[in-house]
Amino acid sequence: MGTNLSDYIYLLNNLPSDTDSRIANILWDYSVLVYNSDKQKKYAEPMPWIGMYTALASLVCIIAMAADLVHGLRSRKLWFPCKHFTLNAASLFVIAIAIKLPMDINNSMPSNLDQASKLGSLAFLCTMMANSLPSLASMESKELVANIIASGILVITLVVNVCIQITTGVVSYPDDGLYERFDGLYRISRYYVDASYFQLYSYIAIIYVAMLLMLLIIQICSGLMILISKCILESKYQTCYEKALKEPEFQQPAGRLNVEKLKQHVNKYWIMAGTSSPQFMTACLATTSAAGVICAASTFLQIGSLISALIYPGGIKFDSDYNWSIPVIFITQFIGVLLGAIAPLCRCFASLSLKVSIKWIGDHIKVFKVESYWTRKLSDWKKSRILFPFRSHKRKVIMEKFKVLILSFFILFQKMVVIACKMTMLIPIFFIVCVLVCIKCWEWLKVKFSALCIVLVKEPEQLPQNEDFSQYIVKLPDDMEPAERTLKGISKSMNRLIQRAEKKQPKKLINLLEESESFEGIAKFDRHHVPPLLPTEYPDCWSLPLVSLTTIATSLPNIQNDIVKSLLISVSEGLHYVILVEETLNATNEYVSIQKAAKMLWLEVEVHHKWLGYKLKDHVPQVNTARNILEWFRDTAKNETEVTSVDIEDSDNNSVCKSLCANSMYRITQKILISYQDTNNEVRQEELFAQLSSMISGILAACLTNLPQVIAMKCHTSSIEKREASVYAAAQLLGETMQIINKLQDRELPSLNPDEFP
Incomplete structure (x- = not known):
């Protein structure tokens, strides 16, 4: 109407006195429509x-x-x-x-x-x-x-x-x-x-x-x-x-698999x-x-x-x-x-391209077969027994017949839907046939042209075939064999993933591992002669001692910042794989608690440059001797350790994590100090840093020798929904660590007793 309710009421109130009463009443009745129109406009604003x-x-x-x-x-x-x-x-x-x-x-x-x-x-x-x-x-x-x-x-x-x-x-x-x-x-x-x-x-x-x-x-x-x-x-x-x-x-242990064997191992599981x-x-x-x-x-x-x-x-x-x-x-x-x-x-x-061929197209057009797996679930329901809530035998018989009748109808309907879908597939099949005919014509013309010009046409490069790989194809219907190009495409996708992952290899970590050509550092790390502060012995792990050693190395004030930063980056890259090894091989509750403690401590050290709340550069003694620094860590760790009963499996308790970190630091520093007892001269910080770097490199190298076993274990998982992602992770891990695996396989094992080697 172009006006709102208030304007309309104003006009009605100012009607001439001689206006017919019937017209006035009609106009007043229209005010309801104007009111509704105003309300509708207000409601429509949002x-x-x-x-x-x-x-x-x-x-x-x-x-x-x-x-x-x-x-x-x-x-x-x-x-x-x-x-x-x-x-x-x-x-x-x-x-x-x-x-x-x-x-x-x-x-x-x-x-x-x-x-x-x-x-x-x-x-x-x-x-x-x-x-x-x-x-x-x-x-x-x-x-x-x-x-x-x-x-x-x-x-x-x-x-x-x-x-x-x-x-x-x-x-x-x-x-x-x-x-x-x-x-x-x-x-x-x-x-x-x-x-x-x-x-x-x-x-x-x-x-x-x-x-x-x-x-x-x-x-x-x-x-x-x-x-x-x-x-x-x-x-x-x-x-x-x-x-x-x-x-x-x-058949051989996964730890002895070299890179080429691991590739074949992953490729088979990738296809499966x-x-x-x-x-x-x-x-x-x-x-x-x-x-x-x-x-x-x-x-x-x-x-x-x-x-x-x-x-x-x-x-x-x-x-x-x-x-x-x-x-x-x-x-x-x-x-x-x-x-x-x-x-x-x-x-x-x-x-269609996964399985299409001229023969398959002919078989598909000839008959529309409904495979058993389309209706097996309904058939199982049809044969199963339903517990009815009443005792009357007659009612049970009626309900059972009704159930069979309904499910029979659904089975028939399911078959009709599948047949209709297969008939619909004739539309894309027509285009596929046209493409196949064009490809055949192009190949024929190419051969004729090559023969006419007497030009040797180089055959396209063929992937190395391994006829065993076809044995690992899992197919739903037995008569549906995937095309050969499908198998090639699956293998190519794994190779491309490994090649992309090779570009992401941890260079700083590789440089740190190259500093030592053996496992001498892990032999120096033997701390079993130092009794723990905790009332109960906790299992050995890789990550927590690694973080503790890095903490000591980064706290040394006389070491140049760029060298310390390089070590932090190397350990950070290595911890990613160390934690992966631990989570794959050691998944019990007590190990989970120690791994959580290591993650919390590393976050504190790497990001905040602290150890159990202590700012490293502020609290570590500003002296030139390494012995005082080690003694400070040992004494502080001893004071921070809760000597009361500690439930190691209680991974949600922060005090437990703190006690585990302090206990690890105490045993490491005490072991190093014991090795210095026979030394009359003061050990310089540079020498301590070199020793710590050697121990860190040895621990990383010893831990990462388990990478082939981790890759092999990741290839197989029980959950069908997560299986493809797990093999994907294994292939990516292989690509990232190929150089590490090759380097570590050539090293001599440390001279440790058999019971000390784990």
């Missing part, structure tokens, strides 16, 4: 900011999908495993915000861009569902069921809301208050548009609803298959694992873990290809909606309560649809 909240949530989803895209390209995994955009409580919450527009039942969307934005959110949801499909395979059973149920509730709620909006006209029809109906035409400014133009949006919405329901069905069917497929993959992995253990290099990966298995499924086709269809439909909005006769308009946020939402989600469609499409073609 809607643009809610729209921006929706756009921000959409952007978060886009970034997560883009991160998965980049991760897949960098690792050369063209089935694009879901690492960042996974289906969980947090992502479902963000997705629910991103689809705010189609969830809004009663907010009028009168203009063309408003309608296109509402439909664009449906296309965006189709893209997100197709992208998150492989993430189902990385979940445990309970988490998988919970997330599928949550996703189903979200999709069904959205579908119901969209159907209501189609019925009420929120989708497809313009607002009658804004546009004038005239003889079956909608008049917009000076343009006349056929009413069927606006009904196009309702048709598109119906198509999107069908796509969302199909994607939900695909999710559920894939989830049922994943529940049983993991057991099959685990069984076949164990078979390959037992076969691998019989290989010659697997890669091919048994649940997400890799999901990429080979017909449902994945069908999801990719649906995602592509929704993308083309969204592009068509954009073109329709651009050629709209009345121009691009947005007249809803969301106001200026509508273009932001539309552009953001349109970019998300285009970017998010890449991964599902690549998975669709990659899943």
Whole structure:
């Protein structure tokens, strides 16, 4: 009306006295409409900011999908495993915000861009569902069921809301208050548009609803298959694992494996873990290809909606309560649809390229076979016994027959879905056939041209083949043999990872290890002749004495700062691998307590240059003799040690960590002071620093001889969801420590008694 309620009341109060009473009453009745209009405008004020909240949530989803895209390209995994955009409580919450527009039942969307934005959110949801499909395979059973149920509730709620909006006209029809109906035409400014133009949006919405329901069905069917497929993959992995253990290099101790043997060791486990990966298995499924086709269809439909909005006769308009946020939402989600469609499409073609050949295509077209693992979970439920809450035999029989009938229907429905997905795969298969034909033609032309020009064509470099590697492929269906290029690609990805990790080798640590060519430093470290201050003996470890020795070395005032800094960096690089060795080989509670104490002490020394709260440069005696410095550490450690009963396994007690650190310092300094008793001359700080560096280097070298064993142990883990990441960590560790392993294998072992060597 162009005026607010107060202005309207003012006009009514100033009506001429001769105004007809009936007209005055009608005008006063209109004040209710003006009041409601004012209230509606007030309620709609925050809607643009809610729209921006929706756009921000959409952007978060886009970034997560883009991160998965980049991760897949960098690792050369063209089935694009879901690492960042996974289906969980947090992502479902963000997705629910991103689809705010189609969830809004009663907010009028009168203009063309408003309608296109509402439909664009449906296309965006189709893209997100197709992208998150492989993430189902990385979940445990309970988490998988919970997330599928949550996703189903979200999709069904959205579908119901969209159907209501189609019925009420929120989708497809313009607002009658804004546009004038005239003889079956909608008049917009000076343009006349056929009413069927606006009904196009309702048709598109119906198509999107069908796509969302199909994607939900695909999710559920894939989830049922994943529940049983993991057991099959685990069984076949164990078979390959037992076969691998019989290989010659697997029979010898892991500590004696050289770098080349370790590479073969990791490569075999890399193939086993890669091919048994649940997400890799999901990429080979017909449902994945069908999801990719649906995602592509929704993308083309969204592009068509954009073109329709651009050629709209009345121009691009947005007249809803969301106001200026509508273009932001539309552009953001349109970019998300285009970017998010890449991964599902690549998975669709990659899943075929993993196993496709001319023979496989012919077999696939000839018969659509539904493998047993698709329906095994439902069959198990069908055969299982359910405890009913009533005792009546007749009721139990009825309920049992009803259960069998329902599950039989679901088994039949599951088979129909799988067959439909395999039929959908004919679409990408057509493109694959075209690509294969083009490749064959190109190879034929290249050979003919080479023969014509009498040019020797150099054959492409072939990777060294190891026919044993094919024995370590874990495949779900026995008849689906991955293509040879797939095996090569998996091996290449490991080699690239090792090469990248080689560039990150700890140079400072390597330089420190090169200072001594033997394990003499570890022999000097023998402190077993010094009784501990604690009432109970605690087990030996590598990290805590290493930090204690470094603390003494960095406290010497006469040593140049650059030398001290270099030592700190070297120890920092070494501690990363020392802690890794300890956590892999010594994982008991008492070791965990000591490792925690070492980490806390190292943080204090490296960052704050303190030891148990004492500022090293302030409290350490400023003298030229090393003996006084050692005596200060010994006496301070003795005073700081709690001689009362200490529970070493109580890793959460800071006083325990403090006592362990003080006890370690006391025994180390006392051992060094004992070695100085026969020396009449004062030991200079430079000599003490050299001795400490030798001991540090010896401890690091002795500890890092366990790296081959750690790498071998990391190659295998019991959890199928974490297996691929564990082998990835082993390959990366191998690449970073290749030079260290080679150097330490050539060293002579120290002259220690057998009981002292550990």
